[in-house]
Amino acid sequence: MIIYFSGTGNSLTVAQNIATGLNEKVMHMNEAKKLKTINDRIIGFVFPVHNYDIPPMLKAIIEKLDFPMVKYSFGIITHGGDKGNTMFSLKSLMKDKGSDLHYYSDVLMPVNSRIMYGLLTDKIEERISDSKTKCDAIVNDIKGEKQNAQKIRKNHLIAVMHNLADTNFLKKRFTPVVDTDLCTNCGICQSVCPVNNISVIKGKAFIGDSCEQCTTCMHWCPQVAIHYGKRKVRKEQQYHNPEIKLKDISKRNL
Numbered sequence: 001m002i003i004y005f006s007g008t009g010n011s012l013t014v015a016q017n018i019a020t021g022l023n024e025k026v027m028h029m030n031e032a033k034k035l036k037t038i039n040d041r042i043i044g045f046v047f048p049v050h051n052y053d054i055p056p057m058l059k060a061i062i063e064k065l066d067f068p069m070v071k072y073s074f075g076i077i078t079h080g081g082d083k084g085n086t087m088f089s090l091k092s093l094m095k096d097k098g099s100d101l102h103y104y105s106d107v108l109m110p111v112n113s114r115i116m117y118g119l120l121t122d123k124i125e126e127r128i129s130d131s132k133t134k135c136d137a138i139v140n141d142i143k144g145e146k147q148n149a150q151k152i153r154k155n156h157l158i159a160v161m162h163n164l165a166d167t168n169f170l171k172k173r174f175t176p177v178v179d180t181d182l183c184t185n186c187g188i189c190q191s192v193c194p195v196n197n198i199s200v201i202k203g204k205a206f207i208g209d210s211c212e213q214c215t216t217c218m219h220w221c222p223q224v225a226i227h228y229g230k231r232k233v234r235k236e237q238q239y240h241n242p243e244i245k246l247k248d249i250s251k252r253n254l
């Protein structure tokens, strides 16, 4: 079983490619959230790096799950160039469950973060093309039950940077706001928010208090009505993986 999270589709394409190669199934983290245990022998996690670490919403879900039958586990991250302490955190989570992380790898992908990188739009085609070759190599590694996660160490400087990015000051700064003049009440942002933090009130989208600054709503809004305070987002700054459609993201946020 491969459990995944994906805001703009990069991790979903990687999860699907790996699942196809392994003849495994993919499960969105919000489906896994409904379970207590996953009884598979092989468990994989595919997700984006957020602020040098695991997205908090996924971390919270893994913390509550048990994997009593797991014999081999792997983590594959998609990212824009800074892997941070993500794999250390995933390994720690698995160890807390009396298990371990056996294999990890990463796939460099187009960046979807305004917070860290300012929505770079270059290298999209090149990175997506290279990612397919990388997925093939990962599938071969996993088929051979390769183990490379023994020596993962925490980088303490990166942990400081993660904690800085996680402060309320910065979080508030990068919590999206809806331009109600542009909002047409289509409900798309509500359907893609992975933590159900968006409601529609009096015909306009409203961002609640549980935002995890994942930027998903901002990327998928067809009216480009979701901004960051005074920072306006432009159409060309929105991104989603070209192989992934809106329905692939929205239908899985349960």
Ligand SMILES: Cc1cc2nc3c(=O)[nH]c(=O)nc-3n(C[C@H](O)[C@H](O)[C@H](O)COP(=O)(O)O)c2cc1C
Pocket: 005, 006, 007, 008, 009, 010, 011, 012, 047, 048, 049, 050, 051, 052, 053, 078, 079, 080, 081, 082, 083, 084, 109, 110, 111, 112, 113, 114, 115, 116, 213, 214, 215, 241
């Ligand atoms: C809130 C946020 C934080 C991010 N932080 C990092 C980071 O620390 N390092 C990095 O390389 N990429 C970072 N990224 C970029 C994503 O990891 C990358 O674009 C990923 O492939 C997106 O996957 P998705 O399309 O499945 O959501 C961040 C993206 C977001 C939205």
Ligand code: SF4
Pocket: 178, 182, 183, 184, 185, 186, 187, 188, 189, 190, 204, 205, 220, 221, 222, 223, 224, 225, 226
């Ligand atoms: S996706 Fe954009 S236009 Fe649609 S409801 Fe949300 S903010 Fe309004």
Ligand code: SF4
Pocket: 176, 192, 193, 194, 195, 196, 197, 198, 207, 208, 210, 211, 212, 213, 214, 215, 216, 217, 218
């Ligand atoms: S409101 Fe937008 S940025 Fe915040 S968690 Fe939901 S989708 Fe992500």
